[in-house]
Amino acid sequence: MFKDHYGNQITTGVDQARDHYDRGVASFLAAGHDAADQFAKSIKADPGFALGHVGLARAQMMSGDMASAKASMAAAKTCIDGATAREQAHLNTFDLLFQGNPVGCRAAVKSHVQDHPRDVMVAQLCSSVFGLIGFSGEVGREADLLAFTSALMPHYGEDWWMMGIHAVSLCETGRLAEADRLMEKSLALNPRNANAAHFKGHTLYEMGEAHAGLAYLKDWIKGYDNRGLLHGHLSWHIALHSLHVGEIDDMWTYIDSGVGPGGSKGLPINTLTDTAAILHRAELAGIAVPPERWAEMSDYAAKYFPETGQSFADLHVALAHAMAGNGDRLAHVVDTAKGFAADLVRPAAQAWGAIARQDWQGAVDHLIPALAQTERFGGSRAQRDLLELTYVNALMRLGRDAEAKHTLAMRRPVLATHPPVAGLQ
Structure with a gap:
């Protein structure tokens, strides 16, 4: 044996x-x-x-x-x-x-x-924000993930996987310097560890280093087979960093080549969530998104996620349907929401519908309960910024600019210096 x-x-x-x-x-x-x-x-x-x-x-x-x-x-x-x-x-x-x-x-x-x-x-x-703890739907799951990887660390020694996976636990709980050092050690042992490269991208995002994150991931992804599990999601990170630094042509290039339905070879949940998120964040930043892109995403969501049950996916399914103007599909999400954070999916979905109607007060009212416990949706802090920035944008639309700036400074200070929301810079 x-x-x-x-x-x-x-x-x-x-x-x-x-x-x-x-x-x-x-x-x-x-x-x-x-x-x-x-x-x-x-x-x-x-x-x-x-x-x-x-x-x-x-x-x-x-x-x-x-x-x-x-x-x-x-x-x-x-x-x-x-x-x-x-x-x-x-x-x-x-x-x-x-x-x-x-x-x-x-x-x-x-x-x-x-x-x-x-x-x-x-x-x-x-492990990771996409694992069973990450998608538990429980309050405190980031601390739970850190406790889980902390307990494992002493058993692994100088192991590249364990270092990288513990680093993201540190990153998501705000221990960025520790996370970055551990990620570097992981990548030194295995430079082609896509998980560690991914987490390094997250850490640079949380540090507000969009230019550095963009340069690093653009270089790293060149040697990564597009059949790799994280190729599409890394492309999303590159597109997001490109949006933040104003390289809009590059953003669309990476969306079309790696993130969206036409270019991604990843899992449907990544294609759905990443594409819907980057399209909406582009709109928040003042970039016009052609209606046919939203129509494509609504059809994609209806094909691969016709029923609710995975709350992180459902959040983005509702967004795609709302922005495409497919009210019946959106209503189905609201009426049938189930899964680990169904109680948050409903108000978030209603908020997307209000935004599509330009009912900004309705959007604020529906977003408040979802914002109270965003970690329960799953995903990283970078992904959940979709909700944070949407709320800030709605406040601005109501003429409450000072409140919008204060909210961002208190809840996501890393984004407060150069807010990726049109009119707030």
Whole structure:
């Protein structure tokens, strides 16, 4: 019996199965494009290697191929007998995920890593702003994420993945200097770690370093395969930095080549949320957005997210429908909102509708309850600035400029010096 790269015993006696599994894990943790291929090679070398099948299922899930992912999980279950207790618990944790039980899966992850802190494929389920803690819908989830990665850090030593993933926890809780130092160490160990590059982009945003963020990400993305999981989202960061520094032609170039439905090869949730967000933030900054772009996004949202349930997605679905003037679709979101932050989705969706009607007081009234707990929507602070800036813009439309400036200075001071809202600079 071999051990994987992180020292966990794995039930395979085939060198190639272990080696390809380790490569698959490394690719997955770095948001590479070939994780599924490496896991497939692992189980080709040893068809009875259960965790190879689980790894393949996870990689397929993250590429949006749920039918294949479920088949891979079924295959894993057929060969789990005889595996270690850790491997069986590993499979059971992922089974909760595939059953659509995020609450149970989150609890299972937290329990599992107490005994097996270096079971990295399980640990990563709760890491990052896009993990099970990030999308828990709970107040205090940023502090919860920091506590989770802080507890894991001592078990990993000089590990590039752990450094990068802990760095984003630090970033989202305002510990920017620490985050930046740790990100640099992660990238020094693995310069092609897309997760760390992504988090460095976040840190530069939170520092107000738009020019530096733009230069860094434009250079880094050149060597990143556009099939990589984060290619579209990194393109969004570049488009956002371009908007903030006034390079509008570049903003549209990155939207069309990497962010929007025509250019992104990422998951639908990223294509939807990133595109809707950058279009609205462009409008807030005074950039005209052609109506056909909003119509395209409304149709995309209706195709991929016809029903509510994922609150972060629902927030942006409602935005797309409102800006496209599709009142019936918007009403469906308001009427049927469910999921981890449904109580916030409803007023936010109503606010988008009010904005589309230029009912600025109505927008302010509906945004206030959503702004009280924006972290519950999920996503990063940079993504949730969509709501902060919309509120500030609505105040300005009501002639309440001093209140708008004070609100931004108190809630998002990093944006107060050069507010990306037309008329507020």
